[in-house]
Amino acid sequence: MSKHAISLFILLLTISFSEAKKARFDTKAQEKAAYNEDGFLVDIVVQEIKPTVQAIDPTNACKDVDHFFAPAEKHLGRQGEPSKKHNKCLQCKEWIISDITNLQRHIETKHLKNNFESKLRGDINERKASLETIKLEQKTLDTHLQDMPKEERVIHYSELVFKWIAMEWLAETDQPIGALEHPAFHCMIQVAAQATNSVKIPNQKAACKEILERFYEQMAGLKARFACDTVTGEISLTCDAWQASNLDAYFAVTGHFIEKQSDAS
Incomplete structure (x- = not known):
């Protein structure tokens, strides 16, 4: 074997040995990094994966609108000018202004027979009230009971x-x-x-009504009396005002007139 071949062989062995040593060093470094200074494994950081598809909420207040109407889009006015966004009803093909309340009212008035509950505030309150009424009827026995007639208590007379x-x-x-x-x-x-x-005994309302009726009858009688031929002069008025000890205020008006006696009397 020549010297040149021997030198090339030694060089290849040196490179292989260096790469193997470096690989062992990297492996030991990684293993060492996986442990902390106390010799325990380091916690692995888990990357949060965000879902790409949002779950559908079955209690969504706009679910009925999404079912009965197409997505909102620009709608031209009568003169061709740009107008507000409108939604097209998939049932009657009518264009409605893109507003949740307007769309739900359209469903309520035009499409009563549907499988969705109305989300209008009035309808929600009505359902809550009816539910509370049912609960009260279940808890009480009022529907099975009747009020006894009130008996008047008669006090026997004595001086x-x-x-x-x-x-x-x-x-x-x-x-x-x-x-x-x-x-x-x-x-x-x-x-x-x-x-x-x-x-x-008449109550306050009945007594007030009776007094006013008598007052109007008396005023009508006075007007008829003043309009007759026996009262031809003027009517003199006097007034008086005072306050009682219980702080009630009073104001009295008195009228004076001369009435001629008829020939018959």
């Missing part, structure tokens, strides 16, 4: 009881002491005493 109730009425309603001696009060008591069963 002691009547005197006590009269004093209570004076104090509770701020009546003057002389109210018990007024002829109108005596008349009311006499009429009530003749009742065979019970006395129906």
